[in-house]
Amino acid sequence: MSIWEYANPKKFMQTSAWALPWVAGLTLVTLIGGLVWGFFFTPDDYKQGSTVKIIYIHVPAAMMAINVWAMMLVTSLIWLIRRHHVSALAAKAAAPVGMVMTLIALITGAIWGQPMWGTWWEWDPRLTSFLILFLFYLGYIALWGAIDNPDTAADLTGVLCLVGSVFAILSRYAVNFWNQGLHQGASLSLDKEENVADVFWYPLVVSITGFVLLFLALVLIRTRTEIRARRLQALETRERMA
């Protein structure tokens, strides 16, 4: 029993068919639970008022935006090295989800920034690097869409993902150098003293879990769709050949 067994599309379809309802159900519970808890059962911040509550969407979305790219990097590597089709399809399936997460983080950040910083947008390092990350997602998705041959597309997007990762990180630090920040530092960490207060922390953890599960559910659905589309294509080709 190794993890590579799930690289077999048939095995993947079986397992994901079993797992999907569970993941989707848990997503609903944690996401609704975390957001309702955060929105209605936590106190307002003494300085920020109720705008602080956008944290329950903003922080999980921002975390996912980065982690989805990391996941795409890993699956692209698996595709390039071991050539498991499911892996390439998972990367393809994850990209639009990651792009939307980035967009959510940017938009919720702007909505929060307007009353707090007095501006919708500021060329702050974190904001700027998220915008650049968004551009990388756009390019990646566009390249998938532009190439007809699925294997060529998987290879080229895989290479783009590798090079893009290096440059995304490079841009992150270059941007740091270019402009001083307005964005606060990390509000969550396991080892530092300075953290958000527990009343905000617990619902936040729940909604982060919700976002992770939501991503998982969406990627499973989208990967299953991709696999089915592939099978359909194969069937049609066979039909035409016959």
Next chain:
Amino acid sequence: MIALLARDLALAVRAGGGFGLGLAFFLIVVTLVPFGVGPEGGVLARIAPGILWLGALLACLLSLDRIFALDYEDGSLDLLATAPIPLEGVVTIKAAAHWITTGLPLVAAAPVFGILLHLEGAGFFWLTASLALGTPALSVLGTFGAALTVGLKRGGLLLSLLVLPLYVPTLIFGAELVRRGVAGMETTTPLLMLAGITAATVALVPFASAAAIRVNLR
């Protein structure tokens, strides 16, 4: 390899357009900017480093799709891929040829265009230095974008979408270097960062480009 470089240079110079086009485009950008932001010298001098860098970047982008496309269409890219020199070497030579035909003229012309934008005294030196250091990275990164899109019919727009985000670090350090040079501030950090990015790009990106070409020729 030298023969290949000579061939690419000759093609670029003789086969119409490609050679001077980037430079003309650069001039147009520089000419249009004052219409957009107004002719006051102070404003122009302030934004000159950024505009000149952006202009160079866009001019560089303009000729990228020609790097491999013509060779791909007439089949000589297949020959180059099976030639005794490694494909990574071919890519590097292609990037060098692209740099000599677009990057180098931009570096040479930038100070002249700097006059048009009221660039300040120290800026001329730093602009030339930063462009000379930065534009090789632009060409090499361009080969990567061109390699990804070489098999596509209308890859031009996609090419810019893929390549421009990769240009961000180079642009940041290049323009910052000129700004600091003009302001008389310490310039070592952006200078070294820019040189480092270029060195790393020239050394590593050809491998990615060659990999992409191999996929496209499969």
